[in-house]
Amino acid sequence: MKKSILRVCASAFAVAAASAFAVPALAQDAPVADEADTGDLNQIVVTASGKDKTQLNTSISVTSVAAETIENFKPSSEAEIFRMIPGIQVAGTAGPAGNSNIAVRGLPVATGGSPFVQIQEDGLPTVLFGDIQFGNNDYWTHFDASVANVEGVRGGSASTYASQAPGAVINYISHYGKKDGGYIQLNKGINYDENKVDLRYGGHITDSLYFHVGGYFKVGRGPLHSGYNVSDSYQIKANITKEFDDGKGYFRMLFKRADTQEPNYTGGVATATLSGGKVSNIRPLANYDGRRQSNISIFNRDMTVVGYDGTVSKQPLDGITTKATSIQNQFHYEFDDAITVDNNARWTDMSGAFANAFLNVAKASGVIGSTVNGGTVAEIRYANGPKAGQLYTGAYVNNNANFQTNIRDIGSFANDLALSGKFDMAGGKLTARAGLFYMNQKIAMDWHVNPALGEISGNNPARLDLYTAAGAKLTVDGISGYNNNWGDCCARSYDYSYSDTAPYAALDLDTDHFGIDASVRFDNVKASGTGINNTLMSDTNGDGIYDTTASGPVFNTPVTTTNAVTGGTVVVNIPTIGLGGTQEVFDYSRHYTSWSIGGLYKVSPNTSLFVRASRGGRFNGDRQTFSQKFKTDGSLAPAGVSPSVDFVNQYEAGIKTRGDLAGGRFSAELTLLKGNFKQSTFELSATKCGGAAGGCIIDAKYKSYGAEFYGTYQNGGLSLVANATFSKATRAASGSNTYSRSPNIPDFIYTVSANYDFGDLASFGVNASGQTNTLGDDGYVYPGSTTFGAVLRVRPIENLELGVQAYNLFNKYDLRGAGNVADAAAGVIGSGVTIGRTFTASVRYSF
Known part of the structure; x- marks a missing residue:
């Protein structure tokens, strides 16, 4: 296990505590994430939004998944968590290290990573671009006990309240310690070798000062029975919050230290008809x-x-190794009943390797x-x-x-400053917002x-x-x-450096019966490097x-x-080569505008209807390099030859409702959507380049339509959570109007979780994750399937919980996407299959 963890944590708390006490004693009720989402659409939306409206009363497609719901599924990767958010389309079979291809709303992944999806931690992106080559955004974020819920905003305001995220923003929101308590949990693989400790604790130091610390330690050979320890990781996250004495705001410091080594599963081989x-x-x-x-x-x-x-x-x-140290601070202050200022800043030192x-x-x-x-x-x-x-x-x-x-350096600095004012108008309230986002992203690799x-x-x-x-x-x-x-x-x-300076503005009119909002963002991306x-x-x-x-x-x-593995010496008879080859310098910038406009009609206190249209842009970052797109002076070739910004147009209409049903409470969100976009990017794989080695430029346009659903039901000890995404995604070559089915995107993907809590005695739950068939890059259609899981928790005495979780309970051979045909005559295919049946035992003590 890694060294000096206690020293790192002690230093973090010292810095955080000193910073908090240095703030003038001024106070406000800070956003609280310590209560699980009830599924009643009452939660304030804090992701890619104005942070002042509930899910029911905002005209955006947003879903919040509580930590407990995620834990019941026991996801095998971050990508499997994303499958619980409607609109997100991902296989989830790449393993705990990441490197998944994450599509959204039929917006496919032409090359790799998540070009249209941004992953955030407490409101700021972990990396500027979701598809950094061998640095995808799911490398750097790990769900653990410190996370209270995962919130996903699709389309709409993701285009204007975030950069490089026209498809979706997925935000990991921490526990902040507003509610006293925590737990320590020991997890042990029953039929595989893996040991993990999850822990968290938070509470009040004074009435206006509280803290939280959480994380995990993990080591083992993993569920695929590797011959040595492929997992050797830890992550510690801590924060401390000072509420100002006049109830007007808060100041928060957050710290993270992660040192992870996890496997990336690159597929297998199977036989088929x-x-x-x-x-x-x-x-x-x-x-x-x-x-x-x-x-x-x-x-x-x-x-x-x-x-x-x-x-x-x-x-x-x-596999994939990461090292990350970050210091973040959040400042919120209401100067009077009208004017509010928010600032969210983070410095991150980050590096790693893909091996x-x-x-x-x-x-x-x-x-x-x-x-x-x-x-x-x-x-x-x-x-x-x-x-x-x-x-x-x-x-x-x-x-x-x-x-x-x-990955020598993938560190960053990000800051999001926003000023808002609320003004009474006849029959309602007008909110005006203005903000400035800045992020500098380093990308240095060999x-x-x-x-x-x-x-x-x-x-x-x-x-x-x-x-x-x-x-x-x-x-x-x-x-x-x-x-x-x-x-x-x-x-x-x-060694590259990218900076994104993005002023944005929004107007929001809210009345008793309807709401109208519009927002715009101006991204200015500068790129330099050699x-x-x-x-x-x-x-x-x-x-x-x-x-x-x-x-x-x-x-x-x-x-x-x-x-480096055995420590012994070896003699290698290979050439010593001087630096040479194709050298590239680039120094250029691009300016582009994104916008979104939406309307909400409040049918009743429990039902609302909304419509939205948006156009969001995303900058094509390091995937353009070494593609013959750059001139000798570092400028990018004309846009007609090599577009550097991809624009996504989206239109959506939906309903959100809640109420009583058969003695219980339900909530439901349904969104109908339509979108189109063009993409130009450089691909390394010969498979997608018609067999040509050395890479190729992919230019294509895409259209999709579909629907998203998320619903909850609570009746006594019974709780149900379900989400589903239906999409018809098509593509056409640049210059063509003949569209055909997009590869690697199933028409239908869903998850369902049902749990029954017997009070202080025990709880039991079952869950399912499935999808329909998928078209592969090789032109073959691969079948869909469903895997099931179960969880049993017993509480023999107060504060003690014993659990057993089953993943892929029926040991289904679930390809969960496309493979590639290696030998058609013999029916041999390459495959990325879901992990088979595993059982995990846990012991949790709460305090």
Whole structure:
């Protein structure tokens, strides 16, 4: 487990306490997030809004999911939490580290990440762009005991109250300690190796000063039974709030320290029936069951990295690692009954790494006879493991890369300042708001991508080496080169800086029977930085012949280096290469405008109708680099050649209602929606580039329509929560008006949770998460499915709770999206499957 946690926490509390007491004693009832959402539409919306209206009385599509509801599902990733928010479309099978493709309202992910979705913590984004290459926004946020609820705003005001988020804003809102108490909970995998401690505590120091601290510690091999600890993480979050003595406001300091190592599951292999463009009857391959196995292996725990300064090292393939330290402060003050000022600021020091073995299923027969490092492949042999040196006779191989991205710096500074005034008008109140958002985002990374070969197995797959008919070895430890996979696109080192300055304004007229609001945002994004794109090839067979497109000297130099996993020394015979390749400088800016307008009709105190139209823009950040879009002076090519801003148009109408039903209380939200947008971005994957290595520009336009639903029901001990998203998403090539179904987006996705609380004795719940079929990039339609879970909690004595949770209770082989066909004749496909049946035991003591 990581060191010096107590020292970090003590320092945070010292800084927070000192800052709080330094504020003049002035007071207001600070927003409280310590009570679970009742589902009665009474909660004040604090995300991408004016922060002064309830869910019922705002004309935006917003859902708040309470922490208890999330815990009942026991999500296996952050993305599975997002599936509980209507409008969000994501598979959730990438694992606890993140790296999910997050779509929203039929707005697809053309490349990767979440280009139209922003993830926030306490009202500020964790990263400016949701689709940073190998730095997606779900790397940096981890749901834990410190979170009170997760609030999602789709469309509408997400375009004008946030930058780079025309699709949705998902906000993790902390407990603040307004309600005294907390708990410590021990979690233990029953049929898998994972141990986790969740804890939180908050309370009052004085009547106007209160605090909260929470987080988790986690270690284990995980539910896919890796051969070593793939999880080794902790996160501590703390905050302290000072309410001003005159009841006019508050000052809050928040602190976070995270040090995480978690696995990223890159898929598996399965067998299926293929007929008429449809995939059905999906089941595990004989030696690979993706429900309980993965490509993670004790025989592939590290990779040789050739640095751009000629240095050589062994780096661990330990999934996605993050280190983050942030200090945030929130200030709210009401100068009089009309004027209010809010400021939310955060400084973040953040870095990490993406180090993974990708998986792609290919026929072994396709490798035999190919040319590698100047030789013709005649044999495939085990490079390591118990069969080292023996002939490999498997029908399929993994021919994808080992990838290591060193995220040197992805830190940021963000500040959101807002001023609002409320004025009485005949029959209502007019609120005027003006704000200024600023964020500086650093993106500094080094990419190292080695072509690799391994066996297809879910049980610690070994590396494979290639030989000629004469017995000449063409690879070393399964590696055929260094930094040269996927053509010349992906051996990179860069240091970028982006700043977004965005003034915004809003007018809101609220009367007894209706409301009208309009808002506008002006984003000014400046980009600067330098990078180098370099392809390097090593002399893996020792014949003194190198293939390289890099400039600079090449030497065949034996290098002694340290194995980062074992600590031992290794000698690697590879070239030392001077810095060369394609160098890129950019220095440019873009200005664009987003707007939103909505109307609300209050049918009754329990029912409201709303309509909204919006146009939101998002800047295409680091995914434009090394795409031949930039001129030598650093400016971006004309917009007709390479658009740098994608605009999303959305139209929605909905109803929100609550009331009595069969002796209980219900709430329901239904939104009908329609949208369209164009996107231009650069794609690295040869799969999406028609097989071409080196990447390609994707230009397309999209249309979608559909509906979102979120409902709750409470009757005594019974509680029900359900959400569903229906969408028809289509796309057309740029310049074409022929639309066809968008890939990787199911028409229907849903979650349902039902729980019954027997009071002080026990509680029991069941849940389901499912979707309909999905079109893959390969043109095949993959079936949908549903997985079920259950939770039982028993309270034998006061304050003590014993629990058992089941995930994927019936062990369903749920692909939850598209795969790729590896061998149509044999029905072999690549797949990303939901984790199989797991049981987790917990012991919680509340105080």
